[in-house]
Amino acid sequence: MQRREFIAMAGAAVSPLGSPETAFAAPADTSVRPRPLVFPADFGAHPATRTEWWYATGWLQAQDAASAGNATAQGAAPALYGFQVTFFRSATGLPASPSRFAAQQLVFAHAVVGDVAGRRQRHDQRIARAGFGIADAAEGDTGVLLRDWSLRRAGAADASRYTTRVASERGGFAFELAFAATQPVLLQGEAGFSRKGPKPFQASHYYSEPQLRASGTLTLDGKPLAVQGRAWFDHEWSDHALADDAVGWDWIGINLDDGSALTAVRHRRADGTQFYAGGSFRAAGGPVRNFGPDEVRFVAGRRWASPASQASYPVEWAVETPAGRYRVRALFDEQELDSRGSTGGFYWEGLSEVRDESGRRVGLGYLEMTGYAGRLRT
Numbered sequence: 001m002q003r004r005e006f007i008a009m010a011g012a013a014v015s016p017l018g019s020p021e022t023a024f025a026a027p028a029d030t031s032v033r034p035r036p037l038v039f040p041a042d043f044g045a046h047p048a049t050r051t052e053w054w055y056a057t058g059w060l061q062a063q064d065a066a067s068a069g070n071a072t073a074q075g076a077a078p079a080l081y082g083f084q085v086t087f088f089r090s091a092t093g094l095p096a097s098p099s100r101f102a103a104q105q106l107v108f109a110h111a112v113v114g115d116v117a118g119r120r121q122r123h124d125q126r127i128a129r130a131g132f133g134i135a136d137a138a139e140g141d142t143g144v145l146l147r148d149w150s151l152r153r154a155g156a157a158d159a160s161r162y163t164t165r166v167a168s169e170r171g172g173f174a175f176e177l178a179f180a181a182t183q184p185v186l187l188q189g190e191a192g193f194s195r196k197g198p199k200p201f202q203a204s205h206y207y208s209e210p211q212l213r214a215s216g217t218l219t220l221d222g223k224p225l226a227v228q229g230r231a232w233f234d235h236e237w238s239d240h241a242l243a244d245d246a247v248g249w250d251w252i253g254i255n256l257d258d259g260s261a262l263t264a265v266r267h268r269r270a271d272g273t274q275f276y277a278g279g280s281f282r283a284a285g286g287p288v289r290n291f292g293p294d295e296v297r298f299v300a301g302r303r304w305a306s307p308a309s310q311a312s313y314p315v316e317w318a319v320e321t322p323a324g325r326y327r328v329r330a331l332f333d334e335q336e337l338d339s340r341g342s343t344g345g346f347y348w349e350g351l352s353e354v355r356d357e358s359g360r361r362v363g364l365g366y367l368e369m370t371g372y373a374g375r376l377r378t
Contacts, residue, residue, distance in 0.1 A: 031046075031048050031049055031239065032049060032193075032201070032203055032204060032205055032237070032238055032239055032240075033193070033200070033203075034190060034191070034193045035193070036191065036192075037187060037191070037192040037205065037207060039157035039185065040140065040141045040153075040157050041139075041140055041141075042192075042205070042207075042235075043140075043141045043142045043153055043157075043160075043235065044137075044138055044139040044140040044141045044142060044143070045089055045137035045138060045139050045144075046139075046205075046237045047089070047091060047104075047105055047137070047139070048091075049091065049237045049238060049239055050090070050091055050093075050238065050239040050240075050241075051088065051089070051090050051091070051237065051238060051239075051241060052088065052089040052090075052137070052235075052236065052237035052238075053086055053087065053088045053089070053234075053235070053236055053237075054086065054087045054142060054144055054151055054233075054234075054235050055084075055085075055086045055233065055234040055235070055236075056083075056084070056085050056086070056151070056162065056164065056179065056212075056231055056232070056233045056234075057082070057083065057084045057231065057232050057253065057349075057351075057365070057366040058082070058083060058179075058212070058214050058229055058230050058231030058232055058255075058366075059080060059081065059082055059083075059229045059230060059351055059364050060080075060081045060082075060083060060177075060214060060218055060227040060228065060229040061078045061079065061080055061081070061227060061228065061229055062078055062079065062225055062226065062227060063215070063226045063227060063228045079115070079116075079117055080116040080117070080331070080351075081113055081114060081115055081116065081218060081227070082112075082113070082114035082116065082331070082335075082350060082351025082366070083111075083112060083113050083114070083175060083177075083218075084110065084111065084112040084349060084366065085109070085110070085111045085112075085149075085151065085164050085166055085175075086109065086110045086111075087107065087108070087109045087137070087144035087146065087149075087151055088106075088107065088108040088109070089105055089106070089107055089130075089137040089144070090105065090106045090107075090108065091104070091105055092104060092105065092106060103129040103130075104130070105129070105130035105137065106127065106128070106129055106130065106135075107127070107128055107129075107130050107135035107136070107137055107144065107145075107146050108125070108126065108127045108146075109125065109126045109127075109144075109146045109149050110123070110124075110125050110337065110339060111123070111124050111125075111149065111166040111168060111171075111173075111175075112337065112349070113171075113173045113175070113218065113220070114331075114332070114335060114350055114351050115220075116331045116332055116351065119332040119333075119334055120334070121334060121335050121337075121350070122168070122171040122172060122173045122220075123171060123337055123338070124166075124168035124170055124171040124173075125339055126146050126147065126149065127146075128146060128147070134146070134147060135147070141153055142162070142235070148165070148167060149164075149165065149166050149167075150163075150164065150165050151163075151164045152164075155181075157185070158181070158184055158185070159181055160179075160180075160181040160185075160209060161178060161179070161180050161181070162178065162179040162212070162233065163176075163177070163178050163179075164176070164177050164179075167219075172220065172221050172222075173218075173219060173220050173221075174218075174219040175216060175217065175218045175219065176216050176217050177214055177215070177216035177217075177218075177227075177231075178214070178215055178216055179209075179212035179213065179214050179231045179233060180212060180213045180215075181209055181212060182211050182212065182213055183209075183210065183211050183259075183261070183282075183284065185207050185208075185209055186207060186208040186209065186210060186261060186280065186282055186288060187206075187207050187288065188206040188207060188208060188263065188278075188280055188290070189203075189206060189278065189280075189290060190290070192205050192206060192207050193205060193206075194206035194236070194278065195276070195278065195293070196238075196240070196241060196242065196243060196267060196276060197243035197245075197246070197267070197275070197276045198276070198293075199243070201239070201240050202240050202243050202276075203238065203240070204236045204237060204238035204241060205236065205237050205238070206234070206235070206236040207234075207235055208232065208233065208234050208235075208253065208261070208263065209232070209233040209234075210232050210233075210253070210255055210261035210282075211230065211232075211255050211259060211261060211284075212230065212231040212232065212233055213228075213230070213231075214227075214228060214229045214230055214231040215227065215228040215229075216228075230255045230364070231255075232253045232254075232255055232261075232365060232366065234253065242267065243267065243275065243276070245269060245275050246267040246268060246269060246275045246276070246371075247268055247269065247270050247371040248267070248268055248347075248369070248370035248371015248372065249265055249266060249267045249268065249368075249369075249370055249371065250265065250266050250268065250298050250314075250317070250367075250368070250369050251263075251264070251265040251367070251368045251369075252264050252265075252317075252319065252328055252352070252354075252365060252366070252367050252368075253365050253366055254326075254328075254354050254363045254364070254365030254366075255363055255364060255365055256354070256362055256363035257361075257362055257363050258283075258284065258362070259283070259284025259285075260281065260282060260283045260284060260363075261280075261281070261282045262279070262280075262281050262321070262323060262326070262354070262363070262365075263279040263280045263281075264277075264278075264279035264291070264296050264298070264319050264321055265277060265278055265279055265296070266296060266297075266298045268371060272300075274297070274298070276293050277291070277293050277294075277295070277296035277297075277298075278290070278291055278292070278293060278296060279291040279296050279321060281321065281322070281323035289322060289323060291321055291322055295321065295322050296319070296320070296321050297319070297320040298317055298318075298319055299317065299318040299319075299320070300314035300316075300317060301314060301315075301316035301317055301318060301327075302314070302315060302316040303315065304330075304333040304334075306336045306346070306348075306373070308336060308338060308346065309336065309338070309346040309372075309373040310373070311336070311346060311348075311372040311373035312372065313336070313348045313369050313372055314369070315329070315330040315333050315348075315367075316328065316329045316330070317329075317367070324356065324357070325356075325357050326354050326355065326356065326357075326362075327354065327355040327356075327359075328352050328353075328354055328367055329352060329353055329354075329355070330350055330351075330352045330367060331350070331351050331352060331353060332350070335348060335349060335350025335351070336348045337349055345373060345374060346372075346373040346374075347368065347369065347370045347371075347372075347373070348367075348368070348369040348370075348372065349366060349367070349368040349369070350366065350367060351364065351365075351366060352364070352365060352366065352367040
């Protein structure tokens with residue numbers, strides 16, 4: 001999936017999707033090309049690539065309410081929360097140096113909790129150079145750290161268990177969550193080689209772990225709540241995540257209620273037309289059906305104007321795929337993120353529902369929209 005404009009650190013202008021514009025400029029230099037993904041090694045970091053992210057989203061409810069089948073004892077709908085935690089690793093492209101202070105890799109992180117009933121999103125962000133025990137993206141398996149925020153994986157490759165810890169005094173939230181795999185790893189694209197455009201180097205390595213069973217503790221304003229729910233995990237690494245002809249993308253990752261997993265993405269030109277598209281569908285226990293670039297169509301519906309960035313985001317979509325036609329609707333509009341303190345710029349990312357053609361809600365997941373408040377810089 002993603003990310004934003006330029007920041008300055010250690011004297012280098014660095015793109016959040018990687019290094020300075022001059023580094024990794026030659027397509028022949030890319031290390032991202034068709035190959036089998038190997039686990040657990042590919043769960044870990046790939047520091048030779050320009051950019052990488054580990055991304056978990058999902059929904060949470062109080063454990064008692066969620067166990068009772070989405071209703072409280074009084075019959076009222078239980079509180080529903082969306083969450084996101086993303087760690088980014090970005091190669092600066094600076095020349096190799098024996099100095100431990102040389103910023104060869106940067107680590108960024110975003111964490112979000114969305115209160116659906118309260119229509120409130122809490123957000124925090126961090127950035128640091130890798131090293132000194134402050135920030136790290138480990139090779140060999142998932143292990144990312146940024147001060148006291150962390151995301152780690154354990155277990156067999158086909159039975160992952162992730163744990164994440166985040167605490168934000170400024171945002172008034174914290175969570176300690178565990179995500180347990182209920183399905184095999186889903187390889188996106190051609191066996192994990194996911195194209196972002198027609199040219200061979202416009203691609204990433206990309207896999208997902210949908211339908212993760214989530215549980216743990218969510219703390220809001222000092223009040224802890226035992227929660228459980230469903231999560232979606234993505235890991236993606238690339239040298240060329242966005243073609244020059246594109247300004248951003250629209251993406252959904254949806255856990256459907258019947259155990260299926262739906263991914264759809266389109267990359268947009270400046271005039272809003274579709275530059276490239278893709279995605280996948282996997283029924284519970286079934287094979288993956290990957291979508292070709294001409295098999296996915298996003299049609300914008302109702303829009304919401306951000307008072308912070310002045311960007312106008314489509315918060316309702318009709319999404320057409322070979323697996324069916326769906327209506328995607330944000331559960332509340334105010335889910336824009338201001339990431340100017342880390343990866344730079346604004347983007348919209350939030351908990352959304354999916355309905356089938358009859359209007360029946362069939363799943364929950366995340367919608368992400370980038371490039372609406374300015375071209376995504378990669």
